[in-house]
Amino acid sequence: MTDRILIVEDEHAIADAVAYALEAEGFAVDVRKDGESGLAAARAGGYDLALLDIRLPGVSGIEVCRRLRAEGDLPIIMVTARDAEVDRVLGLEVGADDYVTKPFSLPELVSRVRALLRRRDLDRRAGDGGGIRTIGGLRLDLLRHEAWVDGRRVHLTPSELRLLALLSEEPERVFSRREIMQCLWQSSYVGDERACDAHVSSLRKKIERDPSHPERIVTVPSFGYKLLSV
Numbered sequence: 001m002t003d004r005i006l007i008v009e010d011e012h013a014i015a016d017a018v019a020y021a022l023e024a025e026g027f028a029v030d031v032r033k034d035g036e037s038g039l040a041a042a043r044a045g046g047y048d049l050a051l052l053d054i055r056l057p058g059v060s061g062i063e064v065c066r067r068l069r070a071e072g073d074l075p076i077i078m079v080t081a082r083d084a085e086v087d088r089v090l091g092l093e094v095g096a097d098d099y100v101t102k103p104f105s106l107p108e109l110v111s112r113v114r115a116l117l118r119r120r121d122l123d124r125r126a127g128d129g130g131g132i133r134t135i136g137g138l139r140l141d142l143l144r145h146e147a148w149v150d151g152r153r154v155h156l157t158p159s160e161l162r163l164l165a166l167l168s169e170e171p172e173r174v175f176s177r178r179e180i181m182q183c184l185w186q187s188s189y190v191g192d193e194r195a196c197d198a199h200v201s202s203l204r205k206k207i208e209r210d211p212s213h214p215e216r217i218v219t220v221p222s223f224g225y226k227l228l229s230v
Contacts, residue, residue, distance in 0.1 A: 003049065005028070005030075010033050022110065022113065034056055034059070048074075051077050052078050054079065061078060075097050075119075088195075115185050136228070137230065166180065172226055172229075175225055176223055
């Protein structure tokens with residue numbers, strides 16, 4: 001079955017170029033020009049991935065992403081300006097799976113779309129995903145895609161759950177940023193390794209008692225992260 005992509009982009013030239021590139025690769029594509037109509041289209045269902053510009057008329061791409069992530073697990077790629085690092089971090093924190101910066105390469109964008117869809121398919125097939133894991137005050141049910149922190153259930157995005165599942169495979173082991181991004185993408189293609197830090201920051205806000213002084217996911221300078229049993 002053909003994967004359906006929703007593009008929400010108000011710059012006509014960019015929207016047309018991206019739509020053409022994706023259609024040439026066999027995807028079915030719909031385009032919306034503002035946040036409100038994009039949100040309505042995504043909510044109507046039937047899409048396999050959404051490509052959101054952050055700076056949209058009306059409802060921003062950040063807010064569209066936030067609302068969609070609160071309602072489901074539709075894969076989302078954000079499009080940001082080259083110098084808007086704050087936007088990129090915020091996009092990941094509200095639940096985006098990846099980002100691309102303008103101007104971007106269309107072949108690279110298509111590769112990212114394919115990688116994210118492949119990751120989604122692998123997640124859906126991971127029915128034997130390890131059962132229940134308990135690490136200190138953390139409890140993961142990988143079959144039901146659920147997580148609890150100190151007895152309180154928390155909502156994790158698919159990327160956050162995958163990241164926590166990786167770290168929980170071997171508590172105390174240090175995972176490099178590249179290892180983490182390869183796990184998130186299920187591919188040797190890892191995109192921008194700096195996105196790893198944003199994913200970790202977002203996850204810390206949900207599982208740490210004090211995210212500014214993390215005790216569970218700790219940083220190993222110049223290398224990566226490890227999960228501690230606390």
